[in-house]
Amino acid sequence: xxxxxxxxxxxxxxxxxxxxxxxxxxxxxxxxxxxxxxxxxxxxxxxxxxxxxxxxxxxxxxxxxxxxxxxxxxxxxxxxxxxxxxxxxxxxxxxxxxxxxxxxxxxxxxxxxxxxxxxxxxxxxxxxxxxxxxxxxxxxxxxxxxxxxxxxxxxxxxxxxxxxxxxxxxxxxxxxxxxxxxxxxxxxxxxxxxxxxxxxxxxxxxxxxxxxxxxxxxxxxxxxxxxxxxxxxxxxxxxxxxxxxxxxxxxxxxxxxxxxxxxxxxxxxxxxxxxxxxxxxxxx
Amino acid sequence: xxxxxxxxxxxxxxxxxxxxxxxxxxxxxxxxxxxxxxxxxxxxxxxxxxxxxxxxxxxxxxxxxxxxxxxxxxxxxxxxxxxxxxxxxxxxxxxxxxxxxxxxxxxxxxxxxxxxxxxxxxxxxxxxxxxxxxxxxxxxxxxxxxxxxxxxxxxxxxxxxxxxxxxxxxxxxxxxxxxxxxxxxxxxxxxxxxxxxxxxxxxxxxxxxxxxxxxxxxxxxxxxxxxxxxxxxxxxxxxxxxxxxxxxxxxxxxxxxxxxxxxxxxxxxxxxxxxxxxxxxxxxxxxxxxxxxxxxxxxxxxxxxxxxxxxxxxxxxxxxxxxxxxxxxxxxxxxxxxxxxxxxxxxxxxxxxxxxxxxxxxxxxx
Numbered sequence: 135x136x137x138x139x140x141x142x143x144x145x146x147x148x149x150x151x152x153x154x155x156x157x158x159x160x161x162x163x164x165x166x167x168x169x170x171x172x173x174x175x176x177x178x179x180x181x182x183x184x185x186x187x188x189x190x191x192x193x194x195x196x197x198x199x200x201x202x203x204x205x206x207x208x209x210x211x212x213x214x215x216x217x218x219x220x221x222x223x224x225x226x227x228x229x230x231x232x233x234x235x236x237x238x239x240x241x242x243x244x245x246x247x248x249x250x251x252x253x254x255x256x257x258x259x260x261x262x263x264x265x266x267x268x269x270x271x272x273x274x275x276x277x278x279x280x281x282x283x284x285x286x287x288x289x290x291x292x293x294x295x296x297x298x299x300x301x302x303x304x305x306x307x308x309x310x311x312x313x314x315x316x317x318x319x320x321x322x323x324x325x326x327x328x329x330x331x332x333x334x335x336x337x338x339x340x341x342x343x344x345x346x347x348x349x350x351x352x353x354x355x356x357x358x359x360x361x362x363x364x365x366x367x368x369x370x371x372x373x374x375x376x377x378x379x380x381x382x383x384x385x386x387x388x389x390x391x392x393x394x395x396x397x398x399x400x401x402x403x404x405x406x407x408x409x410x411x412x413x414x415x416x417x418x
Numbered sequence: 419x420x421x422x423x424x425x426x427x428x429x430x431x432x433x434x435x436x437x438x439x440x441x442x443x444x445x446x447x448x449x450x451x452x453x454x455x456x457x458x459x460x461x462x463x464x465x466x467x468x469x470x471x472x473x474x475x476x477x478x479x480x481x482x483x484x485x486x487x488x489x490x491x492x493x494x495x496x497x498x499x500x501x502x503x504x505x506x507x508x509x510x511x512x513x514x515x516x517x518x519x520x521x522x523x524x525x526x527x528x529x530x531x532x533x534x535x536x537x538x539x540x541x542x543x544x545x546x547x548x549x550x551x552x553x554x555x556x557x558x559x560x561x562x563x564x565x566x567x568x569x570x571x572x573x574x575x576x577x578x579x580x581x582x583x584x585x586x587x588x589x590x591x592x593x594x595x596x597x598x599x600x601x602x603x604x605x606x607x608x609x610x611x612x613x614x615x616x617x618x619x620x621x622x623x624x625x626x627x628x629x630x631x632x633x634x635x636x637x638x639x640x641x642x643x644x645x646x647x648x649x650x651x652x653x654x655x656x657x658x659x660x661x662x663x664x665x666x667x668x669x670x671x672x673x674x675x676x677x678x679x680x681x682x683x684x685x686x687x688x689x690x691x692x693x694x695x696x697x698x699x700x701x702x703x704x705x706x707x708x709x710x711x712x713x714x715x716x717x718x719x720x721x722x723x724x725x726x727x728x729x730x731x732x733x734x735x736x737x738x739x740x741x742x743x744x745x746x747x748x749x750x751x752x753x754x755x756x757x758x759x760x761x762x763x764x765x766x767x768x769x770x771x772x773x774x775x776x777x778x779x780x781x782x783x784x
Contacts, residue, residue: 153720208625233623234520235554235593241525242555271719271749286666288717291749292770295717312665315525341666344522367669370676371685374636378650378665378687391673408674410771 136281136306136330137250138200138224139264140165145190145198145222147172147213148205149181153228157204157269158182164272166265169196190220200224202258202267210254211236218249225317226267227253237315244317251317255379257287257309270294270307278303280416281327283320284339285310286379289367292409293339300413305332312379314343320350328358335361335417338403342368343382343389348397355401363415364398365406366391419619419634422461424503426597426615433588435581435599436611440505446486453506454478458485460494461501463636465538470494475507508611513601514570515539516582517616518589520596527552527589529562529582531569535601536613558586574608581610593623644703648696649689651703656681658777659709659741661700663688663721671715674774679783683709690720697729698736705737712741713777715770718749727755731762742780746773 144161148154149171159182162168170193171186173179179186187193190201201217203210203225210232217225218240225244232254244251252259258268262275269287274295280302284290290309297304308323310316320338327333336358340347347366354362369391371377398405404415421429427437442461443449460472467473472494476482482504489499513535521528529550534542548569550562563579572578589597598616605611619630634642644651650665658675660682662668668687675682684707686700704712716726730743745766747755752768759766767773 207622231622233593233626234595234620235590235623238520238525238527238554242553246555269720284666286664286669288662288664288719289666289670291719292667292670292717295748314520314522339666341669367666367673370672370682371669372654375652375685376650377652377669377685379669382665382669407677408771409670410769 136261136326136333137259138261138267140167142200142224142265142267143167143169143196143198144200144202144267145170145172145193146202146204147190147217148203149173149184149186150176150179151204153269154204155181157228158184160269160272161266164266166267169193169198190216190222194220198222200226200267203227203229205229207231207233211240214240214251215243218243218247223248224250225252226258227251227256227311227317228258228269229253230255230312232313234313234315237313241315241317252308253311253316255313256311256316257290259306259308260304261306262304268309270309274298275307276303279305279332279334280337281305281330281333281335282307282337282339283310283323283327284308285312285341286339286367287312289339289409293337293365293412296410296413297337297416300416302413302416305330312341312382319346321346321353324350324353324358328360333360335363337412337416338362338364340364340366340394341379341382342366342371342377342391342394343379345389347394351397351401351403354403361417362401362403363406363412364403365409365412366394366398419621419624419630420463420636421617421619421630422463422501423459423615424461424501425630426617427612429588429592429617430612430615433584433591435584435588436609437615438505438508438611438613440503443486443502443504444500445490446483449482449486449504452504455507456482457505457507458482458489459503459505460489460499461503462494462497462499464495464497467494472499508603508613509606510603510613511606512571512604513613514604515542515600516585516602517596517598517600518585519598521551524551527554527586529566531566533570539600552586558583572604572610574610577610592617593620593626594618595620640703640706647699647703648691649700650685650687652685653707654682654684656683657710659683659704659707659712660715661686661688661704661712662715663690663717667715667717671713671770674770675713675777678774678778680774680777680781683707688716688721688726692720692722692725694725694729694732697726698733701729701733701737701739705739710741711777711780712739712743713773714743714745715773716747716749718747718751718755722751723747723749723755724751724758727758730764731758734762744773744776744780746770
């Protein structure tokens, strides 16, 4: 188990919103210890039986150590800075369409303060049998030893379900987020998975754009003994077009599916052609 | 969003970066009395405009009119010229390169400098390109200009320092992904002037910059229209209309089709929705792209499978869809969705590979 557990005390910024209400409810059902909600002007109300406060500072007596941020994009920077300033050490940002200048500032502020930041535009993190912070469907997981890191939401569910249906289970599943800049990258998470005793093998789900997959492949080649399986999406994407994810764009021949697949193969990573092929490549 | 040169120069002017005097026309009736010689610059979003004949120089009013008539509505690098920028000619002594962009690897703004301006930065040898990284939480400081000046043959240090600071302010203030000046011109009087502009604004930050709400010339008509909807729609050149949910799954769907020698007509990420009208909207765009066959690939989560199923059935009626629709439904409310489709005679799979195989069979490709 890494990053979060049953004991992690979670607040939800934007808890009274549509997404905040629904997903905090699902998180509680999954076993997550949601200790408070934060929605400015909504103090005194309850959502899913949990008290809502106006500010993060008002929740500090409850000793929160993680925050899920589910507020509209224009308010994400402010909400995340509020959480970091109040000493929250794990911040997960669900929201998509956050301006990249805002994310860039949050990235550097998080590194400076030693905050583990996931997202934006991410489905979150799930440790089956322990807790989830995010929006992944509850019923696709089983406790096990396969760690999954992915840049996509729905595709993560597709792959986790395939892994579970094939009789495996997951140690940790993390969606890094589909934006050009996100708080946690493949390189960060691969080190954590490598050190996690529960994780026996790793699945990386990458996509076109950027060079994080290539960097992770280099690290795996040099440091990781656990078996790694990979899948890269976007092989059919036309250059210059943004494929839904702001980060998924091929520019001037870099960040292509081909270069990422080659980097994976060079690092000894087994590469699947389809999401459905992944279970067959896992070590029994 | 890419901005035209004249729009980029308006931003430069706003931040105090010197640009040549000039004005924009859409027809020759708008030509003004101006100091000659002038440059006539086609406003298209394409590099190598000059080489393609998109920039001309006029010594007098007669030339100006002739060249403007030639350029307006002509096609350069496959783009139609709708506007011209008429600018005072600069007395160029030296051309340099200067830009600020977002470095994805270090997640920082980076200033890129070169004493070789006026050409494509990609063709300048690596050792002649200098990079200065800025910590976004610390911001700009004067030492950055001093470092930059150590790489560039510039006498007017004060003017350059002020220009660089202004460019950084424009980069941050306008939520730019790129602000580029190429060439950065040093004229006969040692003044420093932006000869051209290339500015790209972050689409996600457009709510802070409503002035740039223009039609994106990089998109097709249908794509521009779809941009106002709550899903992402991109046209491609195949024949299978695609509706999927989640950018990653939609991309994986296109990949699976391509690997099976099937050609997608479009990319459509429905996003997270529980709304039949959004499904119908999605179908309306896919149908207007005239696909031969339709593939709906849904993994329910936030999006409910039964909502999509109802949306498929109602779209079929509403748009009188004759094309065959192949559906894959998994996840939340999968059984309900499958039942709804079955009742109206649409075959649904709960696994992507099986659905793609069915499409291959219908299309007759192995």
